[in-house]
Amino acid sequence: MIHILLIVSSLFTISTHAAVQDFCVADLKGPDTPSGYACKPPTIVTVDDFVSVGLRYAGNTSNIIKAAVTPAFSAQLPGLNGLGISIARLDLAASGVVPMHTHPGGSELLLVTQGSIVAGFISSANAVYVKTLKKGDIMVFPQGLLHFQVNAGGVTAVAFASFSSPTPGLQILDFALFANDLPSKLVEATTFLDDATVKKLKAVLGGTG
Numbered sequence: 633m634i635h636i637l638l639i640v641s642s643l644f645t646i647s648t649h650a651a652v653q654d655f656c657v658a659d660l661k662g663p664d665t666p667s668g669y670a671c672k673p674p675t676i677v678t679v680d681d682f683v684s685v686g687l688r689y690a691g692n693t694s695n696i697i698k699a700a701v702t703p704a705f706s707a708q709l710p711g712l713n714g715l716g717i718s719i720a721r722l723d724l725a726a727s728g729v730v731p732m733h734t735h736p737g738g739s740e741l742l743l744v745t746q747g748s749i750v751a752g753f754i755s756s757a758n759a760v761y762v763k764t765l766k767k768g769d770i771m772v773f774p775q776g777l778l779h780f781q782v783n784a785g786g787v788t789a790v791a792f793a794s795f796s797s798p799t800p801g802l803q804i805l806d807f808a809l810f811a812n813d814l815p816s817k818l819v820e821a822t823t824f825l826d827d828a829t830v831k832k833l834k835a836v837l838g839g840t841g
């Protein structure tokens with residue numbers, strides 16, 4: 633009898649514990665940490681914490697890369713906090729490009745929904761994997777590897793990129809090299825580029841030093 637009571641009570645404990653852990657909607661008033669945001673009390677969670685309508689709208693591509701990325705990360709979609717996933721919309725105007733970049737925190741799955749995009753990544757062994765993607769095609773970019781997307785169609789392309797992390801991170805290679813105050817001499821020494829090229833790229837991308 634005592635055994636049965638113990639089993640029943642431990643089952644009850646497990647099921648109430650599981651219910652509390654169904655989700656951890658981000659409390660955006662607190663800090664984002666490596667393990668995500670703290671949880672909003674479930675009593676004040678609503679359906680809108682799990683919905684984002686921001687990806688309905690085309691991003692503004694009037695910029696140097698003619699591209700716009702509209703994220704649905706924890707800040708825009710608090711309900712995905714702690715679930716290990718996220719998504720973003722990519723608008724790529726004619727001749728637009730998402731320059732060579734990495735997401736240190738997650739792998740990416742890209743689905744083209746309009747137009748056509750040349751996409752590729754480079755492995756750590758420097759093998760190149762490039763493909764022209766058409767509407768409906770998907771491509772996966774393994775975590776941390778350098779990759780890019782270039783409009784291949786001459787008309788605006790649209791794609792959705794999902795990530796295996798709510799905070800995949802983004803580092804754009806050219807910005808890392810030329811859009812900060814790393815001294816030109818060090819950029820030249822570490823990239824084997826000449827002085828004129830480094831100065832030109834720093835001027836275009838807003839770097840100093």
Ligand SMILES: *[C@@H]1O[C@H](CO)[C@@H](O)[C@H](O)[C@H]1NC(C)=O
Pocket residue numbers: 692693694695
């Ligand atoms: C898009 O961005 C450009 C450059 O920042 C700005 O001039 C323009 O007003 C923006 N367009 C819209 C529709 O917001």
